[in-house]
Amino acid sequence: MNIGDVSRASGLPAKTIRYYEDIDLVRPARGANGYRDFSDQDAHKLAFLRRARSLGFSIEECRVLLSLYEDRGRASADVKALATEHLDRIAEKIAELQALQATLETLVTRCHGDDRPDCPILDDLAGQMR
Amino acid sequence: MNIGDVSRASGLPAKTIRYYEDIDLVRPARGANGYRDFSDQDAHKLAFLRRARSLGFSIEECRVLLSLYEDRGRASADVKALATEHLDRIAEKIAELQALQATLETLVTRCHGDDRPDCPILDDLAGQMR
DNA sequence: ATAGGGCTTCCAGCCACTGGAAGGTCAAGG
């Protein structure tokens, strides 16, 4: 399998796959012409990575997840711990964004938004000082 | 005012302030010794930037906000438009994260999380393929 | 033979900083 094939199969851009090789997430074989030659396992691994990344796991977490995946005797508790940690970070991020949202919504509501220069949003941005 | 003073006053790290000068967000004067010499306006501007950044506006948006702030005749509608756009992006981001959260929560709940190797989370990550 | 697509490497850039090295400057204390 050439990189284009495995790119279509996994849904990852070829550039990303090369990058993943660079950081040792995959280790495809090489053909006589110097082209990367991906096995089915490689393709599977890349699909795994794509899914894990799309769930928001960092590359380093993906590395751990992959090694757990490939360790036939792993404890599911290890995976669960990683996922739970990740969930906590997601919840935190959501809370942060909701706080921003609330603040901004208040400001936007208070701004009449017409041709006049008076603007509570700018006042707030500037206002912490005076 | 030296950079340390304005750093304490604005709440921004000195490194960040130097970076902001680099990208022309602030243009502090220079003393005879080569030290940056910040005016009260500079300090105010940096506090403005800090607040705008903390509300999640990008550097480029901050640049626009600053120029609007300094334009005495601006229309508040312009500011409101920028803030509303930003709100949309925040809402989008929150929705994305909530989708992730839901997926991950389902997976975590289904994983018993003990010493056994069987793990629905890994199954899901791998599973899109088979 | 040539045209096109795909493959290779390498370098640079994105965003918004952050860390660290190497060195100049200033105020206080001995």
Added chain:
DNA sequence: CCTTGACCTTCCAGTGGCTGGAAGCCCTAT
């Protein structure tokens, strides 16, 4: 006057996770 230590300067490199582009090789079809 000298030293100490805090502060300041510039410059270079790195973060995460790619992404774009250039220059050049390879393969297949016409």
